[in-house]
Amino acid sequence: MAGSNLTVLERQDSRYQTWSNVEKIAFRFAFVFFILLIIPVQSEWYVRLFSAETFYNILSAISGTRLNFIHIPTESGRWGAASFASWGLATLIALLVAAIWTILSRNSKRKEYNVLYYWLGVIVRYRIALGLIAFGYIKFFPMQMPFPSISNLNTEFGDYAPFKLYWQIVGVSFRYESFLGFLEIAAGTLLFFRKTIVLGAIINAGVLFNIAHANLGYDGAVHVYASYFVLLSLFLLMQYFPNIWKLFIKRETVTPYYYRPDFSGKTKKYVHLGTKATIIVLFIVVYGYFRYDRFYNQGILKEPVVPGLSGAAGHYNISSFVLNGDTLPYSPHDSLRWHDAVFERYSTLVYKVKKDIDIAVGNGTPSVGDILKDYELTGRAGGKTYLYYEIDSATHKLYLVDKNQKFSKELRKRLDKENSIGLKELYGTSTGDSINILLWSYERPDKDRVVLSGKDVNKDSITVVLDRLDESYLTGKEWYMENNKFTYN
Known part of the structure; x- marks a missing residue:
């Protein structure tokens, strides 16, 4: 039944006329707890919302709010039980408020909280x-x-690191990743409609x-956010469980x-x-287009998009390494001589030495500037240095910057305006000196050889001969590369 008839029948049902004291107390706790989990209470979120420079940023802030009352700066605070500390604090606050609410309502004539329960359910399902x-x-x-870079392959x-291995495996299965995305979008869409709440929540x-238990197993650090949606979905399903049990388990007729x-x-x-249609259009159509535009047109991604040295992508053996005029023989324990190198299809050069390098443990943040995109180097040890570079093909010069370094907040803003940073223009300036821009010459004697020469970060003179190895990679790589090209102004 629908419309007013449904409303009349619902109001006639005695179960919605009177709640037990236990149900009332449980609801008071649940109401406060889920409001705390959903409504942003951190000032940083409001600063982000009201300082948003684009409509996309506004939609992103609304859809991406996360509970973060408290952060414990330990390994457990990122990956273990302590990462759920905000849930624990919300629980304590909800218990306290529910107790006060119960005391103040002890003489109340109220028999139920149907209206509040309904609107709390609306807030929960729209948040999901x-x-x-x-x-x-x-x-x-x-x-x-x-998709894994050549260096990561x-x-x-x-x-x-476990999380990076897991993410690389999913990245290889990019069609599966897209299917997962479609499934999440579809499940979210089902929650906009009352008749499909149960299906969407399940x-x-x-x-x-x-996703939650995979991230717990692989230290992916998305377990809290994924578990958050599981918890909200189970809350939505609570009122449907009795009838589901009767219908499917006890096989009784249910009205x-x-x-x-x-x-x-x-x-x-x-x-x-009108409100529902506006929200659906904004977050399915408009937000979806923004994401498409950022991916295919703007290149605001986790991995760089500026094209690298033409025809140079591949894994290279170091045939010769000359340091300050001395030719160094290969040694797996050498901290100066390169062991091998990689030219990515985009503007990243990677070389490996026997050296301790800090391991970035983030999941990589999408940026405009390629120099700031660090997904390719996160979650991975092995003494690899990642260099972002730009090409001056007229003079056969490369301008390079070490991507492993830490950039200040102010510098990140300056470097995050375009995909290509403009290293040639910055070279010799105070900004260029602050990020230590290197200037190397390159030669291409043949299609599989690259010769680099210049001064490294220690101001030592180097000449490196790289010979490309004949290697084949995972099936699907060529398709992915051909279907993920970007255009720039």
């Missing part, structure tokens, strides 16, 4: 829908876990549970009644439908 759709688009357009298994709980406000009035109906 918006977050899940945003979560889904970064997979549907495979941005979250990019040539990284020893033991040098991978799909969401299943998909996000898989479900769930409270719903009366939206039959003309004004209420148009406001209700």
